[in-house]
Amino acid sequence: MISQELCDRINRDLGDRRFTLIVCDCSIEYYGRSRSEIGRGHRMIVVKPDTTILIHSLSGFKPVNWMSPPTETIAEYEKELLLHSQRTKKPYEEIKIRIHDVLDYRAYANLIDDGRLDITHTEKDLQDYLVSHPKLVHPEFRLKKAEYQTPLGFFDLYGKIGDKYVVVELKAEKAGLPAALQVKRYVEWLKQHVKPVQGMLMAPGITANALTILRKEGIEFKKIDVRKIYIKHKKNKTLGEWC
Amino acid sequence: MISQELCDRINRDLGDRRFTLIVCDCSIEYYGRSRSEIGRGHRMIVVKPDTTILIHSLSGFKPVNWMSPPTETIAEYEKELLLHSQRTKKPYEEIKIRIHDVLDYRAYANLIDDGRLDITHTEKDLQDYLVSHPKLVHPEFRLKKAEYQTPLGFFDLYGKIGDKYVVVELKAEKAGLPAALQVKRYVEWLKQHVKPVQGMLMAPGITANALTILRKEGIEFKKIDVRKIYIKHKKNKTLGEWC
DNA sequence: CATTAAATATCGTCC
DNA sequence: GGACGATGTTTAATG
Numbered sequence: 085m086i087s088q089e090l091c092d093r094i095n096r097d098l099g100d101r102r103f104t105l106i107v108c109d110c111s112i113e114y115y116g117r118s119r120s121e122i123g124r125g126h127r128m129i130v131v132k133p134d135t136t137i138l139i140h141s142l143s144g145f146k147p148v149n150w151m152s153p154p155t156e157t158i159a160e161y162e163k164e165l166l167l168h169s170q171r172t173k174k175p176y177e178e179i180k181i182r183i184h185d186v187l188d189y190r191a192y193a194n195l196i197d198d199g200r201l202d203i204t205h206t207e208k209d210l211q212d213y214l215v216s217h218p219k220l221v222h223p224e225f226r227l228k229k230a231e232y233q234t235p236l237g238f239f240d241l242y243g244k245i246g247d248k249y250v251v252v253e254l255k256a257e258k259a260g261l262p263a264a265l266q267v268k269r270y271v272e273w274l275k276q277h278v279k280p281v282q283g284m285l286m287a288p289g290i291t292a293n294a295l296t297i298l299r300k301e302g303i304e305f306k307k308i309d310v311r312k313i314y315i316k317h318k319k320n321k322t323l324g325e326w327c
Numbered sequence: 328m329i330s331q332e333l334c335d336r337i338n339r340d341l342g343d344r345r346f347t348l349i350v351c352d353c354s355i356e357y358y359g360r361s362r363s364e365i366g367r368g369h370r371m372i373v374v375k376p377d378t379t380i381l382i383h384s385l386s387g388f389k390p391v392n393w394m395s396p397p398t399e400t401i402a403e404y405e406k407e408l409l410l411h412s413q414r415t416k417k418p419y420e421e422i423k424i425r426i427h428d429v430l431d432y433r434a435y436a437n438l439i440d441d442g443r444l445d446i447t448h449t450e451k452d453l454q455d456y457l458v459s460h461p462k463l464v465h466p467e468f469r470l471k472k473a474e475y476q477t478p479l480g481f482f483d484l485y486g487k488i489g490d491k492y493v494v495v496e497l498k499a500e501k502a503g504l505p506a507a508l509q510v511k512r513y514v515e516w517l518k519q520h521v522k523p524v525q526g527m528l529m530a531p532g533i534t535a536n537a538l539t540i541l542r543k544e545g546i547e548f549k550k551i552d553v554r555k556i557y558i559k560h561k562k563n564k565t566l567g568e569w570c
Numbered sequence: 571c572a573t574t575a576a577a578t579a580t581c582g583t584c585c
Numbered sequence: 586g587g588a589c590g591a592t593g594t595t596t597a598a599t600g
Contacts, residue, residue, distance in 0.1 A: 117577090118578045146579085152578095152580080260573075291574090
């Protein structure tokens with residue numbers, strides 16, 4: 085199936101920015117932020133209209149090789165079929181694909197996708213929810229500012245409980261060491277400006293090491309899972325169907 | 328092109344663990360670690376033999392939706408064609424794809440990929456190189472242990488310069504705040520056990536904020552780029568061609 | 571299975 | 586464009 089005609093057709097389809105698929109037996113070399121090589125095997129090469137190139141193997145989420153746009157991909161045919169792809173901006177990257185056999189070749193024109201991916205149940209949703217339901221932080225929590233900017237970064241929630249100044253760090257996923265150290269830093273910085281200070285970490289879970297650090301620092305951990313909260317997000321839709 | 332026959336064929340191909348491609352007009356809902364939805368548009372659905380499912384839009388590296396194995400995907404046809412996919416282990420996840428139009432359907436049997444992706448120019452390679460060339464750390468650096476285990480994690484390199492105990496953190500990419508804080512933690516911990524202590528961060532670059540922290544803590548930054556080092560890696564190949 | 575850190579992480583956002 | 590943090594991060598190594 086490999087021929088000069090195929091090579092020409094690939095270049096024509098790539099030039100037209102068509103969504104292009106090559107299912108083939110190939111070997112690949114990459115050089116850029118790192119360097120990689122892989123021997124022969126059946127893979128699927130995808131070149132998207134935005135020039136993203138992905139080479140997917142038979143398993144796993146990640147492509148075996150890839151490049152983000154802007155890239156330029158050109159097919160060459162001389163004894164063997166080569167696909168040569170390079171990023172046209174910094175950092176420079178390059179993929180060379182030696183195509184030994186083509187099982188299938190497809191290119192699609194006139195594809196349209198106006199859809200916008202709408203994601204909810206993220207850390208931002210948790211924050212929005214707690215801003216409007218501060219009692220979930222603490223029955224007496226009074227919010228002063230969400231996304232309170234400091235030299236160390238943004239405090240997710242900043243407010244008071246009684247006479248205590250409170251900084252709250254939120255995580256949508258189980259909190260680990262980095263999250264605990266983050267709150268520790270925040271508390272240490274805040275203590276230089278106001279007193280007394282209470283740190284809080286709110287997440288659906290926490291690792292043992294992280295909890296140890298919190299206890300040592302007198303920082304409170306409170307369990308909260310954004311997925312288990314009834315959310316009216318921006319478009320006023322509910323999660324009833326799924327929950 | 329949508330029909331009961333197509334639905335049956337999809338289920339047969341999925342059951343046979345074939346590499347399956349559907350180029351189609353679809354809308355998608357996801358529920359799992361978060362929740363997402365996207366309206367109609369042309370996309371490519373990929374189901375790999377290991378049951379990985381990817382739905383790629385016309386642009387970008389990341390699939391618009393995906394699930395890691397093990398998953399179970401089933402097609403249903405009743406008025407409309409639905410692809411329903413769910414993860415069969417924790418955490419539970421689910422994707423519902425409403426297929427409005429099928430532009431192309433493909434399934435490939437007997438694909439083989441024995442290739443092993445060999446990646447170099449990583450942080451590990453830098454570490455290996457410095458273990459055998461400790462003078463690049465410092466003319467008088469004497470390595471005691473690479474990957475020195477501590478409660479805070481592994482020190483990339485641990486050794487001495489004169490009477491100073493030295494902990495070295497390596498980065499293959501430009502170092503940011505997290506890297507600087509990591510060395511700071513290491514130095515603080517190490518000081519509780521031995522003295523005097525010298526921290527070092529070696530990377531091809533560093534952000535301004537990170538450098539400020541290092542200076543305040545008396546930690547040394549040394550520029551090194553694994554890509555610019557001549558490496559003989561495990562298989563004894565060189566990088567001459569690329570460099 | 572949980573934890574930890576690296577990754578060619580990618581992606582969005584802010585400065 | 587650089588820097589920073591979130592991500593449905595994924596992946597690999599390790600206990």
